[in-house]
Amino acid sequence: MATESRHIEDIISGIRESTYEIQTESRLAYSGLKREQDIAGVLERYAWLYNAETVRRAEEAYHAEGDPGDKERLRRVYHYLLEGYVDRRTAPLEDDLVTFEAGATVEVDGETIPYHNVPVLIAGEHDFERRERLQEAALAVVVEGNPSRLEVLRVRLGALANEFGYESYTTYNAERKRIDYGLLRSRMDGFLVRTEEVYAALMGRWVKETTGRGLGEIGSHHFAYVSRLPQYDEYFRKDRLVVAYGRTLLGLGLDPASQKNIHIDAEERPTKNPRARCYAPDPPGEVHLLIKPVGGLEDYMAFFHEAGHAQHFGNEDPALDYVERAVSTSYALTEIYSFLLQHLARSPAWLTAVVGLPEETAREVAYHAGLAELFLVRRYAAKLGYELDFFEDPFEEERNRGLYAATLSRATRFLYAPQNYLNDMDPGYYSADYLRAWITESMLRHHLEQTYGEDWFAHPEAGGFLRGLWASGERDENEDVARTIGYEPFDTTHLVGQFIDLG
Template sequence: MSALSVEEFERRLEQYGIERSEEARAVRVGEKETSEQAAIVARYADLFTREQLDVLRAAEPDAAGAERESVARLRLACQDGVVTKELAEREDALENALLAARVPWDGGELPLRSAQARLATEPDYRRRDTLGATVLEVSAALNDERRSLLAARHELESAVTGIDDPVARNEAEKDVLLRPIADAVDTARVESTKAFTPSRERWLDRLLGPERDDTPTSAHMAWIRRMSPLEATYTKERSVPVCLATLRGMGFDLESESGIRTDLEDRPQKAPRACVIATDPPRLVHLITRAMGGLHDYEAFLHEAGHALHYAGCDPALPLAFRRLSRDHALTEIYSFLLDSISEEPDWHAEHFGLDEAVARENAEAAAFSSAILFRRYSAKLGFELAFWGRFPADGGTPDGYEERLTAATGVRYPAENYLGDMDAGFYSADYLRAWIRSAQLRAHLRREVGRDWWRRPGTGELLRGLFREGTRPTSEEIAARIGFDPLDTTALVDELTAA
């Protein structure tokens, strides 16, 4: 079969993306017990050939401006598809092994995902420790296959792109240098440590109790992030109504957005981590959460609402490359980080939960601590991943530095055995960190242009809608320039991390 033209490839790629997204959604929300991505990839095998890749590569230099970037993103999608076609069956097998994995607990068994979710709600410190260790043991049993898949993907990507260095290869795809990002966030972490350390001790004491270890394990992070002792205030039942009301304050009526479908149900095999799956933006965007009670439910809903409103708010006339495809996720994460940071506003707590000024301020500080510890974790994670991939061609992937880096940054011990289970594809950690910097810059901009209570002003919604219309076309760095910041200027971020 001959290769398709650029236009034909784009149309067929769109349908392929819809089918794969809907399959991923069904598995993620627990509607299906097995993943069948390999069958979808096989049906579209004609899309992902070296001949098709050559056609797209040849078209790229002849295009100009936005069209060139559109073709480049189609080419990147084809590159990824060529690799995925070879690995889809093995990746399905790993996903299905994770779905089939069972964790022994209380004389019975829990699905691995249910056990991971249980860590957020188990009230006894020592039982969380025990459950976390068991969850880690079950997950780590799949590390050999994870490592083997990483090696296979690295080899295939090297052959397809002609770039042997995994870091350089990802930089070429994102069109951004990774080590300067790591340097910038490392500096921000160091500059904010003096403020973070007493905050960490205070909140770990309050959240984990007097029996806690000096350095608790990451088994407790879901409990910490949930802010479980505050559950009586931040109930599971109120999370959606409060978040919808919050969004309305900025002029967003999420319930009337015809393209956004919410899945808020609690199923045994539903992944505990909230997400958005942009199947066919702006027409079909799934917002998926699994509420457990606690402040994190509100943060997670607002975070995913940022993604959903971004994708559902794009101009439907945009080409596929600017509605659904992107070089990375740093742009859409800006809007998610912006919206979930509303939980760090004392007046939000007072307005929606009837708290007095002192309690509202205290609970906003809890949310800021949760964000700070996550930032520190990801800044250390990026450093580990750069080192991991830098030596990967020589050693095939080792946990060297994972536990040491993340534990030193957070004061919470991250066991070395989790290094592959914690590995997001494509240096997603760098995308998160770029968004952390950018969302702090955007908040500073909104405070100047809209007001300190930007989070309840329609002017914020108007500004964001203008950005959403552009879909995925701008880069995170272009957004920085528009609002008057250098992309790696962490001043606004450090100011927030060190605020009293």
């Protein structure tokens, strides 16, 4: 017993060290400080940890443990190792796919364009037909990568089924993430029904205004153009972004200057990914918030999303056990806090007080940000339904292509290309993590508004309350937060209500 528990502590130290290295490797590549990302290399250095034998030892220790607290700790360790082991098997394939996409180009109107630039070009392109040509060219690259994506899935599902007895990917994730997917799906189906009318009316109007066409007639790639909102760019200047962040924190009684553990990297580097991102290689001691500001509403929202993660991880209680600080059950908890800060862009009060918008403009921006989000929630509700059906029969390609296009198109009324049926899917039912966070965030925001007012972000007491939640790190589940503030888990009333109010 003493040797076995010694072994478990060695395993946890290994998780801590390897996680630090993986996160750092990813951050250096993402921020343009390193040319190529080599996660597979890091995982190979930890082959003693991420191998079938170690996973089985952790599994046995987990099943043998009687104390509920220790059992939960071992449960997380077991699943973390198992994921790491499967990742080690798929990492070379996935690294190749990343390299392939990074080097891929498309030919449009006689011009050679990097594949990764296509979405940005589509969002800013006024010519409808050229947006179509850009999309068509990008889809050819997607199709080229699909055999590799299927191979990754084959390896992943094969390892889980043949080596660990998880025949169903859905059952596996339900156990790992402690979630009833059937319940969540039925709640989200209800959400889709209840928001259908307001969505069709308001989105129909927005699409008509921006493209001159009807909702239901155009491809999903046009949404980026519809929701781009360049008329508000002057208010969301790139050189004011970090200032708005500082003001927001000060309003909540959090002093950004004293948060020495949260490193902001806003430097311009040629190969830095412009999309904001948060890394927490060892929370709360070391957290990074990355941004290459380009300006605009979307840039602000993406940055505040990541800032929400950074505040959560950076304010964790350092006295917590490592597993409770860093080995989460799912992403559903931390996404509550990223959504909370991201959704400040839906608050006219915040847009006027912190960003400095005129009142009328603030109302317009908040409205459009809300409508764009309704699109997203409906899209993710459809993604969850599609993914659950997909994993019933993952290698039935014809069926799944059709299922993807039909399910996503029905919920959003934009036409989805069947070619994206693998590309548009994150592993581990991340869609469900997001949906759980959307539900609970709507409750948390409602609670903050009821307790501190519409301008809760300007109340240090609200900041103190949030710090209290953040201090518990990854210990609790998303639904525990709902219960803590007096709401019923998976109740979509507030989520529905905030969108109905748009009408």
